[in-house]
Structures are given as C-alpha cells and as structure tokens.
Amino acid sequence: MNHRSEFIQKFNLRRDSLQSLLCIGLDPELDKLPKVSLESKAPLVHFTETIIRYTHSYATAWKPNVAFFERLGAEGYFALEHMVQVMKEVSPDVPIVMDAKRGDLANTSKEYAKYFFQTLQVDALTVNPYMGRDSLVPYLDLGGYIFVLGLTSNPSSSDFQKQKLVGKDIFLYEEVSDQMARLGEEYPNQVGLVVGGTHPSEIQSLRKRHPEMYFLIPGFGAQGGDLNSIVQTSGKRSLINSSRGITLSTLDENFGQVAKKKAEEVHLQMNQLFL
Template sequence: MTLEKLYSQIQEKKSFLCVGLDVDLEKIPAQLLQEEDPIFAFSKAIIDATHDLCVAYKPNTAFFEAYGVKGWMALEKTINYLNENYPDHFTIADAKRGDIGNTSTRYAKAFYEDLNFDSVTIAPYMGKDSVEPFLAFEDKFAILLALTSNQGAFDFQTKTVDGKPLYQEVLKTASQYENSDRLMYVVGATKAEYLADIRKIVPKSFLLVPGVGAQGGSLEEVVKYGKNDQIGLLVNSSRGIIYASNGSDFAEAARAKALDLQQQMADLI
C-alpha cells in the first residue's frame, strides 16, 4: 500500500475511519458461537458491513492470540479475507511489538510478509535498532506509539526530557531514523489538545488516533488540531462499532455506527 493510495481512498470515501477488530468471544452474538470459527465469522461480518465506510482495519493481535493456535488461524483468515476481497483497505496489525534488531526483523517479516499486513504498531522504548528493522520494507509502515489514549500515558510519556515531554522526544528522534517516511504515529484522541504540538514535529506523517467513542475522545478536536493537507489521520473505533449490538442485528448496528462516524468525517474534511 502506498500513502498516495491511502489518501485517494480517504478522498473517495470521505472517510478516514479505521475499524478496530478486538474480537472477544464473550461479547459477540451467541448465534456466532456455533460457527466453526466464530472469531473469523464475526470479523468477516463486520468487515462486509462496514468496508465502504472505512479506509482501514486494525485487528488487535492480543484478542486473537488469547485463543492460542485457533486465534492465530482466525487472524490469518481475517487478513487473507481482507487482502482478497478489499485490497484497497489499509491493514494494521495492532501488535505493539519491539525487540532488539534481529528479533524485530523476525516480527516484521511475520506481519509484513507472511501475514501480508500493510503496517504494524510498535513500541519505542528500545530505540533505533528496535524500530528501523520495521522500516526496511517497501510500501510497509510501522506505527510507533507516541502518546497513547490511556491514563498510564502520564506515567512516562508526558514526563519532561531535555525540556520537552518524552513523547515529543520520541517523535523528534524517530523522525530521524532511516526510512522514517515509513513511520506513522499513535496519538490518543483523549489527548487531542496535544495534537497541535505534535503536528509541528511530524507535519506530514499519518497519525493513528484511537480513543474516539468508548474512551471519550472528540472527533472534532482531533480534526481541528491534527489534520494536515492530506488529512493525515486514521481515526480508530473498535468497541463503539463492533459491539453496537450483540443481537442478530450486530452487523447492521455496526454499520450504523460506522456510518455515523463517516458522516461526521465527511463534514469535517
């Protein structure tokens, strides 16, 4: 996937919505539990119901791994289904990986080549040689945690380093890594007021923005402070969309929630 293609999808659909696939067997409609692979069945139904309203899908790998080998197979089926049926969508493995060089290369190959995701989320703590292996693949992107949407973000990310918050040091340092044009950054919608400062450091990069909806972030503020001239935003909603209903109308209810967000986005861009 190229950035140009992602941007043209955004323009065409008037949407920068990313649907997060956090598939929890305790929350999906009971009827699906009789399927051979309930995790995939649920993911497929959500994808089919929302694909024209969003530009990206983000399976959170934790939810798949939690089911061991079966979960991993469901993840493979989900990404294969996306790549075969909706190849124009940007796909994100929300895995938050990061390890020393040769191990990061392993992870990168697993997600980019074997599973064929367009991108993977990664953690910055181990620095350059843990991040750069994820930037060595053409048309693949690493999405680095910068300022996350949770309360724990204030433990370290906002602490002052060299006169500025750590998350800004992360943005500044990472934007100098090799192939940093393949970097995107996670910035939580719950901290939208920080986006203006973030845009000064990474004006051109795409930002993956979780926290709209269930976590209380404001879409309007995210756009106000975070938009650049190519939009530059992927706003994620997971629970707010996929668990809109746990009845037999779950797919229609998910579509309605996605449509609501897409229409708000169309008004804002």
C-alpha cells in the same frame, strides 16, 4: 516485500475517495461477542468476516488487534490469518494496520517483521520504541510501515510518556516524535506516530511540530475522544480509529447491520468535518 511501503499511497487514495479518516478497529473480545458468533464453529472467523463484509464501504483502514486472536492459540492464529485474507478479498484498496505493539531486540524484530510484512503481508504495524532505533529498523528495512507509540490514549500514559527530559524541557513523547521524524527522513513514507484521541491539545502541538507525519489516533468513541476536536487538530494525515463503538455495539443477531449503521454515522460526520 522488499520495495518500500505503499501504505501512504493506499491510505491517501482511500481517504480522498471517501472524504473520511475513519479507521475501523477489530478487537473481537470473546466475552463480548454476539451469541450467533459464539455458537458458530469458529467464533472469531464468524464475527470478523461479518463485520468486514458489512462495514468495508466506510473503512479508510482496518486495525485488527492481535491480542484478541492470540489468546486462542492455533485457532486464533487461523482466525487472524483468515480475517486478513477476507479483508484483502473484500476490500483490497483498504490498508491493514496490524495492532501488535511489538518492541524487541533487532534479531527478534526481524522475525516479527517477516511474519507481519511477508507472511501476512499487511500494510502497517504498531510498534513500541522503548528499546530504541535498532529495534525499529528491521521493519523498515523490510519495506514495512510502522506506527510508533508516542502518546497513548490509556489513563496511565503519563507515567512515562509525560516525564520531562532533563536539560531538554520537553516531554518524553515529544522526544520520541522528534526521533521518529528523523528516522522518517531516512526511511521516507515508512514512519508514523500513535497519538491518543484523548489528548486533543497534545495532538494539536504534535501536529504543529510534525506537519508531515501521519498519526494513528485511537481513543475516539468508546474511550471518550471527541471527533470534532480530533479532526480539527490532527488534519488529513490521520487515521482516526473506532473499534468497540462500531463493532461491539450490540449482541443481537443483526450485529453486522448495526455495525454498518454506526460506521455510516461516523462516516457522515467525517464527511462534514473533512478539511
């Protein structure tokens, strides 16, 4: 994949056809899976395939989290790669954002980039900018799309992200967003920002600061972010993610149908709010 990322084009088409911004996250936490999945030969395969087949009609993007697969070693990687194949077969027009939050030296980043963008051929990847520009460029040189951690939804995000920069009267997360906007000028349609849905006022100020940038917004649903305020402040260039609130809402055997119903509910809410 040496051509430039097609992620934006893919997402825009899907967003406009569904009139929605719903990104469905797959975080198959083993201890919270339904019994019917746990009793199958390959629990993660059973669970993720069921969720994909039931909810794909409502997904503007998928966001699987690598950690829940890696914990199982080879079996987990098999499940991860199988899931990506199922996503591509069932919903080829839905972009896949792999949530891996990688951030390492340039030569290491290059290997991560090859795995995610060449071997798996996903559309986008979450990355950590803490090591700076040269740790991000390998993903972009390979033609991938990256969502860079800006202001995250977890309670301790303020430990570093909300530190003020000396001589610049802005927060660290704002400096990250500004630098990513500049990187995005060099690599058009390849750089977005992760902004937690638990920070609606900051989403609003970041949106004013960067009207063209695409935001990946976790933290809606189980983490407590309010959908109405997120949609109003973030605008159409946003992927609003719900994971557990859709996929892990029951332990019953009919968890696929329940997930479909939950996804449909959010979908209809988004339809009403669509800008």
